[in-house]
Amino acid sequence: MSLLAFTLLSWLPLPFLGVGNGVFREAALKPRWGESVARPMSGVTLIILITLYALLLRRLRTVQSSDAIVIGLTWVGLTVAFEFIFGYFVAKNTLTQLLANYDVTTGNLWPVVVLWVGIAPYLLMRAASDSHP
Secondary structure, rough: OHHHHHHHHHHHHHHHHHHHHHHHHHHHHHHHHHHHHHHHHHHHHHHHHHHHHHHOOOOOOOOOOHHHHHHHHHHHHHHHHHHHHHHHHHOOHHHHHHHHOHHHHHHHHHHHHHHHHHHEEEEEEEEHHHHHH
16 A cells, blocks of 8 residues: 555544544433533543544554654644634534634643644654664
8 A cells, every 4th residue: 555545544433533532422421511621621632532543553553754743744744624614514613613622721632632643653653663672
């Protein structure tokens, strides 16, 4: 499988993780602890889910550093594009609402999640190569 195919196919579960995490936040975390706790807790949960998923990607352990960087940057681009396209056309959010997700002063860790999506492939590839000489 080519790097491009791997990158695109391996990204496909990420929106499902994100949407599922959002449903979990709204259904379980928010009613119990409120928005101010649920939102950052949800961000941490999503980072953990993305990490666990990326650890399962066996090929990610064997790619070159430059390929891992390309994978991460592509995942970021696809994630942000999905967020705005899905958020605007399906969830019917306004551009102002979508941009509010990037305001960490409200406890929203979405920018940290996006950053993690970008660097996780590289860091996990490095960790795998460091642990196996």
